[in-house]
Amino acid sequence: KAGVTQTPRYLIKTRGQQVTLSCSPISGHRSVSWYQQTPGQGLQFLFEYFSETQRNKGNFPGRFSGRQFSNSRSEMNVSTLELGDSALYLCASSLAQRGGRETQYFGPGTRLLVL
């Protein structure tokens, strides 16, 4: 079974631009979560989508948004990029059975550099 895929793997943008990252979950997984990883802040939860609905959201500004499609693929968008948005963005998928017991499986990440 194919793992979680993320595109693109690397991205360079300039301040003020916007960016869209894509995540394809493992087949059959209905939940997709997004995380930001930086050396200073570690792993921080952005949001989780389940059945095309945002089920949970972390403490990030409104510039960070996402969506999920009917095939469970997800995109996240960052508008008006800032230098501090440079990070590794990780996507994780799970079966999303209620209760939070399931394992999340991570993609390789998209490394975003904002100049």
Added chain:
Amino acid sequence: AQSVAQPEDQVNVAEGNPLTVKCTYSVSGNPYLFWYVQYPNRGLQFLLKYITGDNLVKGSYGFEAEFNKSQTSFHLKKPSALVSDSALYFCAVRDDSNYQLIWGAGTKLIIKP
């Protein structure tokens, strides 16, 4: 407040020796605990988890972790370290009230030949 702590930024172990990577947690509900490993330029890989049951959990690559409710700890262990175990290790806990994963800061494990 809910939190996860990995008190050591880095752990150095000689190849063949036992290793321990420490994790303590604080959550309001039932703790569901996870360990993940991250190799350079890669995403996170699942190692093991504790949901309920036996306090000693066995996982991938020979790793195991011991859940200690009284000490609110979930330390990762391996009896004999390999150089290939060198990586960044993350402990995480999920509170069952919001299903959100709370991550530790990560511990860099260096295994020296």
